[in-house]
Amino acid sequence: MRMHCFVALLAIVPGTLSANQLTGTDVLAQWQRHRIERLGGGQASLSRRDILGQLLVQPSSAYSASIDQPVFTNEVDWPATLASTRLDSDVALDALRRDLGVTRARPRRDITPAPGFRDDFVAASATKAGVDADIFWHVLDVTGYRHSTKAAIYAVGLQILRAQVAATPPEQWTSSGIDPTVVTRVMRAQHSDQLTAYDLDYLSTLVQYRLIHRRDGEAVGDGQRSLPAAYRVARIAAAYRDTQGYVGGPPCTRDAAPNVAVAGTGQPDDERPLCFVAATDRAVHAWYVAEYRRQATAVSPPHRDTGLHRLAVAAGLVLALIDLAGAVEFVEASLADDLATAEAIGPTEADAASEPANLLSCPL
Amino acid sequence: MTSMMRRPRAFLSALALAAMPWLASAGIIEIEKAQGTTVVALLQGEGQMHVDAMEAMLLRNYPTMYKPGTRQFFKYIGGRMHGATLAHIDYSYEMNGSTHVRSYYARSGRSMGMIADLAYAKWRRGEASATESGDTDASSADSGVIDDVTRDAGEAIFYSPDTPAKVRVAALPDDASTIESVNIGDGKSHATDAEIKIARRIDADIQTGVVPGQGKLTGYVSKTVCESCRNALNELAMRHDINGTVYQLIEPGPARQGTATGGEGLAEANTPLRLSQKASVDLKSLRSQYATKTLGRGIPGEPAPGFSDVRAIERAEASATLPELAEACE
Numbered sequence: 001m002r003m004h005c006f007v008a009l010l011a012i013v014p015g016t017l018s019a020n021q022l023t024g025t026d027v028l029a030q031w032q033r034h035r036i037e038r039l040g041g042g043q044a045s046l047s048r049r050d051i052l053g054q055l056l057v058q059p060s061s062a063y064s065a066s067i068d069q070p071v072f073t074n075e076v077d078w079p080a081t082l083a084s085t086r087l088d089s090d091v092a093l094d095a096l097r098r099d100l101g102v103t104r105a106r107p108r109r110d111i112t113p114a115p116g117f118r119d120d121f122v123a124a125s126a127t128k129a130g131v132d133a134d135i136f137w138h139v140l141d142v143t144g145y146r147h148s149t150k151a152a153i154y155a156v157g158l159q160i161l162r163a164q165v166a167a168t169p170p171e172q173w174t175s176s177g178i179d180p181t182v183v184t185r186v187m188r189a190q191h192s193d194q195l196t197a198y199d200l201d202y203l204s205t206l207v208q209y210r211l212i213h214r215r216d217g218e219a220v221g222d223g224q225r226s227l228p229a230a231y232r233v234a235r236i237a238a239a240y241r242d243t244q245g246y247v248g249g250p251p252c253t254r255d256a257a258p259n260v261a262v263a264g265t266g267q268p269d270d271e272r273p274l275c276f277v278a279a280t281d282r283a284v285h286a287w288y289v290a291e292y293r294r295q296a297t298a299v300s301p302p303h304r305d306t307g308l309h310r311l312a313v314a315a316g317l318v319l320a321l322i323d324l325a326g327a328v329e330f331v332e333a334s335l336a337d338d339l340a341t342a343e344a345i346g347p348t349e350a351d352a353a354s355e356p357a358n359l360l361s362c363p364l
Numbered sequence: 365m366t367s368m369m370r371r372p373r374a375f376l377s378a379l380a381l382a383a384m385p386w387l388a389s390a391g392i393i394e395i396e397k398a399q400g401t402t403v404v405a406l407l408q409g410e411g412q413m414h415v416d417a418m419e420a421m422l423l424r425n426y427p428t429m430y431k432p433g434t435r436q437f438f439k440y441i442g443g444r445m446h447g448a449t450l451a452h453i454d455y456s457y458e459m460n461g462s463t464h465v466r467s468y469y470a471r472s473g474r475s476m477g478m479i480a481d482l483a484y485a486k487w488r489r490g491e492a493s494a495t496e497s498g499d500t501d502a503s504s505a506d507s508g509v510i511d512d513v514t515r516d517a518g519e520a521i522f523y524s525p526d527t528p529a530k531v532r533v534a535a536l537p538d539d540a541s542t543i544e545s546v547n548i549g550d551g552k553s554h555a556t557d558a559e560i561k562i563a564r565r566i567d568a569d570i571q572t573g574v575v576p577g578q579g580k581l582t583g584y585v586s587k588t589v590c591e592s593c594r595n596a597l598n599e600l601a602m603r604h605d606i607n608g609t610v611y612q613l614i615e616p617g618p619a620r621q622g623t624a625t626g627g628e629g630l631a632e633a634n635t636p637l638r639l640s641q642k643a644s645v646d647l648k649s650l651r652s653q654y655a656t657k658t659l660g661r662g663i664p665g666e667p668a669p670g671f672s673d674v675r676a677i678e679r680a681e682a683s684a685t686l687p688e689l690a691e692a693c694e
Contacts, residue, residue: 176400209405
């Protein structure tokens with residue numbers, strides 16, 4: 001009887017969740033699995049344009065709203081996805097949108113800003129990235145605005161590590177490769193020269209792993225559904241940019257809409273900062289990649305054996321992965337061929353197909 | 365009975381102390397099970413460095429193999445790379461009132477050039493099998509080891525430069541360290557095991573004053589630490605009064621591989637053994653995917669992103685320009 005109640009509760013609970021509370025369910029992977037089962041690996045791929053065209057009202061706009069009911073929800077794979085995830089369509093769609101980077105960060109509409117960030121827009125971006133205020137400010141203090149795009153990587157790395165430390169019993173820290181002293185040392189550093197190569201390398205590795213081995217639906221420290229790591233980094237960098245203020249006027253209006261005269265459009269030839277909270281994660285990510293390059297060329301190369309040099313090297317390892325994370329990866333070509341050849345596709349293979357580690361080259 | 369047993373043992377211990385004075389300050393290295401995504405992240409990242417280095421070496425030294433009909437050559441090499449044992453050992457020590465950490469990482473097996481030579485010979489003979497892959501720990505003979513040591517050292521150019529904090533460990537010449545692999549009765553040489561390479565390198569670093577003894581060692585190994593490696597680590601610990609723990613990932617046995625990824629009850633799934641097996645399976649899958657993608661097709665393509673680009677990034681940072689990165693997919 002008790003078990004029946006538990007199972008019934010499980011069946012009900014997902015439908016009552018919002019997407020950012022939904023953890024442990026990779027909607028994209030499930031959807032992809034059903035597409036592969038129906039169409040075969042060779043036919044299941046969707047191009048970025050196809051997916052974004054179905055999800056966004058204006059796919060070419062950095063500030064696009066989402067389409068309420070994408071066309072693919074009328075295909076047979078979607079009900080199958082809902083059945084296997086036991087989610088309501090709205091919740092599953094929200095999770096998919098979040099994982100694919102088409103959601104925004106407008107305070108109190110998209111995000112409830114956490115305290116400690118001094119500014120609503122900064123708070124909204126940082127909260128969406130799931131980074132605590134103390135980490136956010138400390139990393140910026142140590143690295144400075146001129147290196148804020150690199151700082152964002154370490155802020156996210158520190159948060160990942162803090163979450164791991166909190167989620168893992170102390171007696172399992174070492175066997176799990178979790179080194180809490182890295183958090184302590186970095187948070188105590190007063191200057192970038194006090195950041196050790198070991199600590200920066202460690203944090204870089206954590207972020208790189210999250211970029212390659214993306215686990216959509218993974219919970220962050222507060223139990224919320226984590227944003228993909230590339231978007232977390234980009235959102236933190238955007239929040240850092242907002243903390244600087246804007247000489248020519250803010251790119252956002254007070255109600256978190258883009259100030260058309262000032263806000264960047266996100267087009268390749270437009271270097272102006274976006275109204276970040278009104279922009280999609282994908283647009284913020286695109287801005288981040290460009291901004292990283294701009295910062296790298298704007299400052300003198302750091303001398304070797306300095307903290308800034310160590311900062312640059314370890315962060316640079318992450319950049320290439322972040323750059324590629326903008327693609328909506330689906331089924332990588334050769335793997336799809338292999339799957340189609342194998343005819344029978346089990347859950348393991350379908351999981352492998354959805355594994356972004358496979359997807360560092362272009363999909364079909 | 366017991367006291368009679370103890371006497372010869374005590375005598376042998378005294379003899380050992382006389383012959384090996386470092387035993388008087390012996391440290392202990394424990395071997396435990398590793399688990400969790402961070403261990404996988406650490407070893408996967410370093411595994412990619414080895415694969416990327418191999419790709420760079422092949423592009424430079426075997427450019428003519430990038431042509432149709434050489435798939436088995438690359439497949440063999442890919443199998444060797446993702447089948448190799450990976451070891452990462454942090455050696456921490458106190459100096460001038462602060463703690464320093466020097467990380468050592470190594471891959472089991474011979475030099476990249478030797479692996480490629482063997483692959484080439486097999487390809488020429490048409491012997492490369494599509495199913496052939498696996499650990500390179502146990503070479504069947506020691507022939508060519510000396511040449512291999514030289515080649516291995518020279519292949520440092522394909523890796524990011526060593527720093528005081530992170531060192532790629534190649535096999536060392538015999539005279540660099542007296543720590544040796546021991547015959548464990550399997551008829552194979554374990555001189556190129558990843559853990560032994562690192563134990564010998566730490567020993568050499570201590571002898572040459574790069575790092576002091578009496579430090580602490582924390583290591584992670586992608587497979588079960590073999591008996592020969594345990595002996596080498598113990599010898600290092602005893603010789604330099606080093607304490608620490610090496611955490612090993614446990615590979616599921618053939619009959620249990622299917623259950624390691626799921627299907628077990630919750631209680632059993634949370635045992636250290638099962639968690640270690642799960643991490644092992646995750647790591648193996650990621651390494652296999654990366655090696656296959658990078659090497660398996662024999663297609664020289666875009667430089668591998670991410671872990672591989674240390675030198676490119678360093679050059680870029682030094683010249684204040686960033687490298688050309690692969691275009692995002694459309």
